[in-house]
Amino acid sequence: KAGVTQTPRYLIKTRGQQVTLSCSPISGHRSVSWYQQTPGQGLQFLFEYFSETQRNKGNFPGRFSGRQFSNSRSEMNVSTLELGDSALYLCASSPVGSDQETQYFGPGTRLLVL
């Protein structure tokens, strides 16, 4: 099976712009989670989607949003970018997102905000 894919891999934006990141989970996986990783804060949970519904959300401002499509693919949007949004954004998928499951991570999208 192909792994989790994320596009684009690298992105440069300027403050105030918005950005959309895409994640394709492993075939058959219905749960997709998004994380932000920075050197100072580590890996922080953004949100989790299952069957097109957001089931859980981390402590990020409303500028961060996401959605999931019927084929389980997911997108994450960040509006009004700030310098502090520069990070590696990781998506992870699992079959149903239960707490007993392994998460499979994609390679990430590295976002640089200038």
Add this chain to the structure above:
Amino acid sequence: SQKIEQNSEALNIQEGKTATLTCNYTNYSPAYLQWYRQDPGRGPVFLLLIRENEKEKRKERLKVTFDTTLKQSLFHITASQPADSATYLCALVLAGTYKYIFGTGTRLKVLA
């Protein structure tokens, strides 16, 4: 406040020795704890899961312990090799929340 701490940012050990990494947490009641490995420029890769009612789990050269009284997990790599050099992350899984709380990671370097 709730937090997870991994013992140190970086750990250097000699090849062949046992590496021991620590994950401490406060104010959580996790159902499970997982350990991941992350190489530069890549996403984390799952290594081991241990449940709250399990004391120890092993997989090849890897061993994880979980002490819910001390609120601590230890991750051991025996007979370490340079190829084991990576960042290791622990993650708490809160029961029924579909939410993973990650530690900041320990960067392990195994010296040849």
